[in-house]
Amino acid sequence: MADNKSGRDEQADNADRRQRERDILTALERNDETEPPVDERTLGELETELDALSFPATAREVVEAVGDRTVESDANVHTVAELLPETDQEIFDEPATVRTRVQRPTVAAAMKRIVEHCQSIQQTSLGTSQREAYEKTFRALKAIDADDDDEGIQYMADWIVERVDETGKLPGSRAVRREAATFCRENGYSVRNDEWLGV
Template sequence: MADDKRGRDKQAQDADRRQRERALQAELERYDEAEPPIEDAELDELEAELETVSFPATGAEIVDAVGERRVTAGQKTYAVEELLPEAEVETFEAPEVVRSRIQRPTVASAMKRIVEASETIPNVEFSSGQRDAYEKTIRALQAVDTLDEDEGVRAITDWIIEQIEEKGKLPESRDVRRQGAKITRNTGYEVRSDEWLGI
């Protein structure tokens, strides 16, 4: 490349492009790290305690067995009963499922509230696909830097519970994503079309 103005401009543009690509990659890698997870050693101990439970087991059965057990994420400590729904509508197939559910406490406590609220719906079926979509929306809101103190997580959780109370049914996953996008945009954060909330 010639050492003239055009060559230097091209080098500067290439350097700028590479820097933006690195920043984007770093942001994508941090997407699921909105809060410190519970340490593996603690989760291993909890999983060992769950050997006394006969699986598949309801959330209520698990809370009855290990609900007072405490786990730590970052600077906060939680009782398992704060993270799992004391409900009959959700069944856990194995200890590994319990482990993955409580690994991110903010998401787990939001889903606990939603699952417990859904028990008021007659013959409710909370499918794993619907649950996964709710969780993904909550994680996306938790990852938005402009939302303080998990404001977005509380807002979407409250909205879902209001929908359950008003309509007597679980809101569709797509509606939850739309509401999550609305909450995010109201904070001034742009939601791209290639993101989970970009529908």
């Protein structure tokens, strides 16, 4: 691309197009919310309380500051301490990041268990992209049958913890998706090849 007005305009148009595509993908993921909604007022109050903390803040600092604060969904009531791991390895950039994490209580509780278990194993930590893949798998399991007792999420959290105990490392996201798909099929749920779990 030439470094002239036309070339710069084309670069700007391409950047705008890529941003719109990212925004659309983000919106589509958000439309795929699978858990009962957490009360927005409660989340807003939590975010206000978090303003007293200095960010970035570790998950441990957040739990110490607001761990007894409750987060209520249509299905259940949880404390922040039940949803966030007590660790210095997870860092939140801003209060909105904490809010996003706790607004899916079932997924947050499963991830808390995995993160805290990894702490007990030396040299095992959950990277950002792996965390996102695990969370996406849990959301897909929740979407399979939103009315169940989160049996799939519990099963997969157990499976991941067992793999860590056996191998000393976290299973890859593809292995997690494959096991989740197997669990679904064995329990009578169909998984299409074009879905997240269809590996």
